[in-house]
Amino acid sequence: MNYTEIIIKIRQIVRSINLESKKVQSDFGVSIPQVLCLEFLKQSPNYQASQKDIRDHLKLNSSTVTGIISRLESKSLLARLPKTGDKRITYITLTSQGDELLKKTPDLLQQRLALKLSKLTVDDLSRINESLDLLTRMLNIQDVNASPLLTAEEEIKHE
Numbered sequence: 001m002n003y004t005e006i007i008i009k010i011r012q013i014v015r016s017i018n019l020e021s022k023k024v025q026s027d028f029g030v031s032i033p034q035v036l037c038l039e040f041l042k043q044s045p046n047y048q049a050s051q052k053d054i055r056d057h058l059k060l061n062s063s064t065v066t067g068i069i070s071r072l073e074s075k076s077l078l079a080r081l082p083k084t085g086d087k088r089i090t091y092i093t094l095t096s097q098g099d100e101l102l103k104k105t106p107d108l109l110q111q112r113l114a115l116k117l118s119k120l121t122v123d124d125l126s127r128i129n130e131s132l133d134l135l136t137r138m139l140n141i142q143d144v145n146a147s148p149l150l151t152a153e154e155e156i157k158h159e
Helices: 003-028 032-043 051-058 062-074 096-104 109-117 122-138
Strands: 078-083 086-094
Touching: 003 032, 003 109, 032 051, 032 062, 032 078, 032 086, 032 096, 051 062, 051 086, 062 078
Parallel strands: none
Antiparallel strands: 078 086
16 A cells, blocks of 8 residues: 555545535535534534533534624524623524424434444454554644534635
8 A cells, every 4th residue: 555545545535525525515514513513502402502511512612603603593593692691691592493493404424434433343443443543643733623513614824
């Protein structure tokens, strides 16, 4: 095996992520981070969470999460509800339209990958992890903030 095969496989992964992102956006009118936000709300108690909870789960900055919430709210997929007794606190809640959209969206690439990884042996997982560690060190990207999202929306800054 030569190094070009490895580069091609990495390009296949990146391209698959980009294609999935474009397909979800085209078919459902939402981005993958927006879908993940809705899924988080669906799994939250009473289908509600604070903006901080969403931010912490998605591992994105506040302004990005504010944008995600605003776009989903404008599509009536979620709503902002003031806390009873304290109007300063707002909860983000999944709407019935948001729930219906989630029923239509397919499992995302990262969900399918997580399921398959969970079925591997500890040794296989260790080998994959070590190989990925080596790649990230070679690319000098080990300090890049890695959110749990597989999305091409964020730009990587090279130092």
